[in-house]
Amino acid sequence: MDIDCIIQEPRKSLVPILLSLFLIGCGSDDGDSSGPPPLSAWETGSNPNVTFTASFTDLDGIAHIEPLGEIQAFHNFSEHTYVFIKPEVSEVPVYAPVDMDLVNVTFDGVGYQPMFRASCEVVIRFGHITNPIPAIRDLVVDQGISMFEGQASTLLKFSAGDLIGTTSGTVQAKSFDFGVYHSERPLTFLNDDRFHPVETFKYASCPYDYFTPALRTQMYDLFGPKPLAQPLSCRGPRGKEGTIAGTWFDTQEVFSTPYFGQTEFSPLHVATALNGTVKIVRGTESTVNRVLFGTATHVDPEEVTTEHCYELDSGGYFYFQLQPDGTLHVVRETSGTCPSEFPASGFAVYYR
Known part of the structure; x- marks a missing residue:
């Protein structure tokens, strides 16, 4: 310490x-x-500038990494990164990237979600770990805990490079979650009140920025899917003022105790993936609507400042019109092609 x-x-x-x-x-x-102070306070101590010295997995087995802010079904902001395992690899190991304390572990019936404290300010979380070491499996509890409100006791200690377990990822996507959260580096959203009641949204941080330079470079090289030029950061909140990009809500009211970031209040998320595909997710729908790069109606939503209609690869369209008062009018049709002008009625109103 x-x-x-x-x-x-x-x-x-x-x-x-x-x-x-x-x-x-x-x-x-x-x-x-x-x-x-609790045991973890004595063992981890305060260190806002933690450095990760060991890889969190075998990078040769990883197909690509999706950074913060990617769009997935049921989400309005991805506050952790998604690590995709190569199709030909059955499972990969998961290692402690730094000396850290296990403070909680939950199980959803398929995968385990261990949470660690690397310092008073830095928390590490993994998701969809299918085969943790027995010592972790034996400590499963029924519910999660707050990351920074109060201090949980240390359950197990890990040194950098120690094996946490192995994982085959999710059945659907063959991916697992890797998230880091920093209590002194809160994210800034276009409307902080929409997100900051949720710890994971407020304190999400780019895991790969904590690694030593050589490891950081290897991990950034895996950002994808390709082929577009990859960002030099994890991106983070995807909203851009004065454009249609980012997250919108169908309630003007801001709720102080949102459920998983207010997905129950039907947000709308519009953003571009790393391969150039425009992704549109609405509410708690399981469908991720896509506009493929190079198609006729493809435009980066960060460049749309008035209105635009996207024809989807699955059929139908989304027509967006940004209003002078900052609201967004949205028309969604599951069939047909974009009309010549924005309809005078039949649209929904969304708010930042």
Whole structure:
């Protein structure tokens, strides 16, 4: 544990240091310093600048990585990255990228979701781990816990490079989740109030930026799917002011306790994937609507500042019209082609 990241004054005596550690640790929301900090506070300590020194998996077995902000069914913002296993690889190992403490693990009936603390400020989460080591499997609980509100006790300690388990990923996509969250680096959305009540949205961070330079380069090279030039960052929130790009909601009211980022309130998400495909997801629908790169109506939504109609590869169309008041009018038809002008009626209204 790095004492200097908690104690800023010169070390004149060991007693004041130990006393400060006893009182501060990772801190607490209620300010109660009457007792010792939880075990994890003693072991991980405060370090906002954690460096990951070991790969989280065997990169030779990975087909591509989708960074933050990708569109998937049932989501309005992807706050973790998706790691896709090569078709010819049955499963890949999952390793601890840094010294860290296991603080929680849940099971959804198919895959395990372990959560780790690398420091007071940095939390690591994996999803869809199909075969964790027995020590992790034995610690499964029924529900998740808050990442930063209060401090959970350490269940197991891992060193960088230790095996967490193996995974074959999801049945549908053969992928697993890798997310990192930083309590001192909140994301900024076009409307923070829509997202910030949800910890995973508010504190999502690019996992690959924490790795040493050589590992970081290897992981960024896997961003995809190809073939377009890949970004030099994980992207993050996809909304762009003055355009149709990003997430929209069908309620003007902002709810303080959203369910999974308000997907129950039918958001609409419009963004471009790494291969150039425009993806459109509406509400909790299982369908990801696509406009393929190079097709007649393809336009990057970040370049649409007035209106545009997208004809979908599955049939039908979405017609978007941005209003002067900042709302978005949307027409969705499951058949036919784009009309010559935006309809005067029959549209839905969405809000940022």
